[in-house]
Amino acid sequence: MAYLLALFAAVLVGAGYLLGSRRGRSREVALKSTLDERNEKLTLVEHELLRQSAIDPVTGLHTQQHFQEFLEREWRRAARDRQTLSVIMIEVDHFRAFNERQGKPEGDACLKAVADAMTPLVHRACDVIGRYGGAGKFGVVLGATDGKGALILAERLRLAVESLQKPNPASTTSQITTASLGVASATPDREAAWQDIELIAAAERALAHAKEAGRNKVTVDGAETLK
Numbered sequence: 001m002a003y004l005l006a007l008f009a010a011v012l013v014g015a016g017y018l019l020g021s022r023r024g025r026s027r028e029v030a031l032k033s034t035l036d037e038r039n040e041k042l043t044l045v046e047h048e049l050l051r052q053s054a055i056d057p058v059t060g061l062h063t064q065q066h067f068q069e070f071l072e073r074e075w076r077r078a079a080r081d082r083q084t085l086s087v088i089m090i091e092v093d094h095f096r097a098f099n100e101r102q103g104k105p106e107g108d109a110c111l112k113a114v115a116d117a118m119t120p121l122v123h124r125a126c127d128v129i130g131r132y133g134g135a136g137k138f139g140v141v142l143g144a145t146d147g148k149g150a151l152i153l154a155e156r157l158r159l160a161v162e163s164l165q166k167p168n169p170a171s172t173t174s175q176i177t178t179a180s181l182g183v184a185s186a187t188p189d190r191e192a193a194w195q196d197i198e199l200i201a202a203a204e205r206a207l208a209h210a211k212e213a214g215r216n217k218v219t220v221d222g223a224e225t226l227k
Contacts, residue, residue, distance in 0.1 A: 054066040056131045058108045058111055058112060058131075059111050059112050059114075059115035059131060060112070060115060060116075061115050061129055061130045061131055061138070062129070062130030063130060063131060064130060064131055064132050064133070064139075066128075066130060067128060067130035067131070067132055067139050067141065068196060070128045070130075070141055071087070071128075071141045071196050071199075071200075072194055072196060074126060074141055074143040075188055075194060075195070075196065075199075076194070077126075077143065078143065078144070078186075078187065078188050079188040079190050079192055080190065081144075082187065082190070083143070083187065084144070084145060084146040084147070084185050084186065084187045085141070085142070085143060085144075085145070085185065085186055085187070085188065085199070086141075086142040086145045086146065086147060086149070086150035086183065086184065086185040086186075087139065087140065087141055087150075087184050087185075087199050087200060087202075087203040088139070088140040088142070088150060088153070088154050088157070088181055088183050088203060089132065089137070089138075089139055089181065089182045089184075089200070089203040089204055089206070089207040090118075090137065090138040090139070090140065090157065090179050090180070090181050090207075091137045091138075091179060091180050091181075091207060091211070092110070092111070092114055092136035092137075092161070092177060092178075092179050093168075093171055093174075093177070093178045093179060093211075093215040093216060094168060094170050094171040094172065094173065094215075095107070095110070095135055095136025096135055096136065097170035097171070098110060098136075098168050098169075098170040098171070099135060099136075100170070101169065101170040102169075102170070107135075110166060110168075110177060111136065113164055113166055113177075114138075114161050114164070114177065114179065115129075115138070117160040117161055117163070117164055118138070118157050118160055118161065121153060121156050121157055121160060122140055122142075122153075124142075124143070126142070126143025126144055127140065127141060127142050127143060127145075128140070128141045129141075139200070139203075140153075140157070145185070146185055147183065147184075147185040147220060150183045150185055150220075151183055151218065151220055154181045154183050154218045155218050157179070157181060158178075158179055158181055158216065158217075158218055161177060161178060161179040162174075162176065162177075162178055162179075162216065164177060173214065173215040173216055174216060178215060178216035179216065180207060180211045180216060180217055180218075180219075181206075181207065181210060181217075181218045181219070182203045182204060182205065182206025182207030182208070182210055182218075182219050182220075182221065183203060183206055183218065183219070183220045183221065184199055184200075184202035184203035184205075184206055184220075184221040185221075186198075186199050186202075202221040203221065205221055206219040206220055206221040207219070
């Protein structure tokens with residue numbers, strides 16, 4: 001009898017141990033599942049923050065930082081493949097005056113309309129359009145594109161802005177919103193160091209020439225003003 005009682009007690013202890021062990025494993029599984037779920041949510045939040053940091057909240061275009069990073073990648077690709085890379089700098093004519101006269105909400109709406117008009121024209125994987133510099137300014141990177149191809153696109157961008165027929169009462173150029181554009185191209189050597197400043201500076205010079213020539217024009221660095 002004592003033997004049976006001892007055996008029964010041992011069975012109960014063993015059963016309790018197994019039950020506790022199973023409960024422990026269940027808690028571990030549940031805890032691991034919770035941690036995995038939280039880690040997944042944190043990863044999604046991090047990805048969303050990175051995405052938002054690369055997008056301008058006013059226009060929905062890429063930020064200047066993303067623009068510069070993209071330009072550097074395309075510069076290195078062009079150097080490796082011995083291809084021509086082009087940059088277009090764009091400025092909405094008299095935008096500061098428009099912003100001051102109409103107010104920031106109207107100014108933001110103007111920039112959004114301009115961005116929406118230009119974006120469909122910059123659609124290749126090796127191209128990007130983004131905000132660059134001060135108010136009313138944009139930049140375009142065109143991978144594997146020579147000066148002639150960049151000039152053609154720049155004129156299409158100019159016409160896209162003009163075709164909005166959006167009134168600009170602060171403009172001394174036109175009664176509607178227009179833009180001036182500067183184009184620059186380069187074929188980097190394989191041994192060339194990263195030289196974003198020189199290419200952008202060339203496009204900025206061309207943009208300045210377009211503005212000096214009366215605005216609402218496209219100018220190629222080192223070439224005549226075109227419209």
